[in-house]
Amino acid sequence: FASDFEEFKAAVEAIGIPCVVKPIMSSSGHGQSVIKTAEDIEKSWKIAQEGGRAGAGRVIVEGFVKFDYEITLLTVRSVAGTSFCEPIGHIQVDGDYRYSWQPQSMDSAAKEAAQEIARKVTDALGGYGIFGVELFVCGDEVIFSEVSPRPHDTGMVTMISQDLSEFALHARALTGLPVPEIRFLGPSASRAVVVEGDSTEVIMDNLGKVLEEPGVQMRIFGKPEVKGHRRMGVILATADSVEEARAKAERAYDKLNVQIL
Numbered sequence: 001f002a003s004d005f006e007e008f009k010a011a012v013e014a015i016g017i018p019c020v021v022k023p024i025m026s027s028s029g030h031g032q033s034v035i036k037t038a039e040d041i042e043k044s045w046k047i048a049q050e051g052g053r054a055g056a057g058r059v060i061v062e063g064f065v066k067f068d069y070e071i072t073l074l075t076v077r078s079v080a081g082t083s084f085c086e087p088i089g090h091i092q093v094d095g096d097y098r099y100s101w102q103p104q105s106m107d108s109a110a111k112e113a114a115q116e117i118a119r120k121v122t123d124a125l126g127g128y129g130i131f132g133v134e135l136f137v138c139g140d141e142v143i144f145s146e147v148s149p150r151p152h153d154t155g156m157v158t159m160i161s162q163d164l165s166e167f168a169l170h171a172r173a174l175t176g177l178p179v180p181e182i183r184f185l186g187p188s189a190s191r192a193v194v195v196e197g198d199s200t201e202v203i204m205d206n207l208g209k210v211l212e213e214p215g216v217q218m219r220i221f222g223k224p225e226v227k228g229h230r231r232m233g234v235i236l237a238t239a240d241s242v243e244e245a246r247a248k249a250e251r252a253y254d255k256l257n258v259q260i261l
Contacts, residue, residue, distance in 0.1 A: 002043070002060075019105070033048070046160040066138060071104050071106070074217075075118040075121075075130070076170075077126075078178055078179040083181075085184075086103035088101065094108065098191070099190065100156070100157045109140040118131070127149070130166050131147055154190075156234050157236065159190075161185055162184055191235040197260040218236065219234050235253050237249035
């Protein structure tokens, strides 16, 4: 952690280049950057100060971790105790989620280790609700990355993969109701609809074709504008396997016609 530019330079030197820079509060990759050379140091500091959701302030400098894959383990704390959704695999671009799928295939040792870490982290934080715990997995080794104390973007796949989505689970837990069971319905995938431009008029067109294949759904978020890039919707798909679900979501996405007026 670094609170000012001098501390930041010292942290980069201690961690080494390349390294990742993040504001202490961020989402969708805002304010995050990668330092690849010494010339990037000042630029990355500026990005973190201007792009973080909490404004200027402390930043985090992280070293790179070699891992096989990354997961989100949605962890629910309710009056009934702690429960876990099936692990979610995902792909990010520039710190922002683009694809997710459930379940991510894991061996039993790695899955148990992930649940143990998620339980420790969420027990330490306390409170009721859903937590998006992000973890790196390398073989049987699991390394904690970060946690979001709310429904997670990669967890939007649960709107089609579970009987109770991450939003329903969060609401149930927060209102003091029990979560006795989370029923997984089958292999599923999501594809984020990210729009680039500067407009208050974004049209999602050709939806008849997008939704023509069985097992495909779409959510349009109704956000009023886009400046730069913004996630404006998500395509959801379910199939007999994760691979089929991901391919189906991608086919639907390819049919979507986004117009920026």
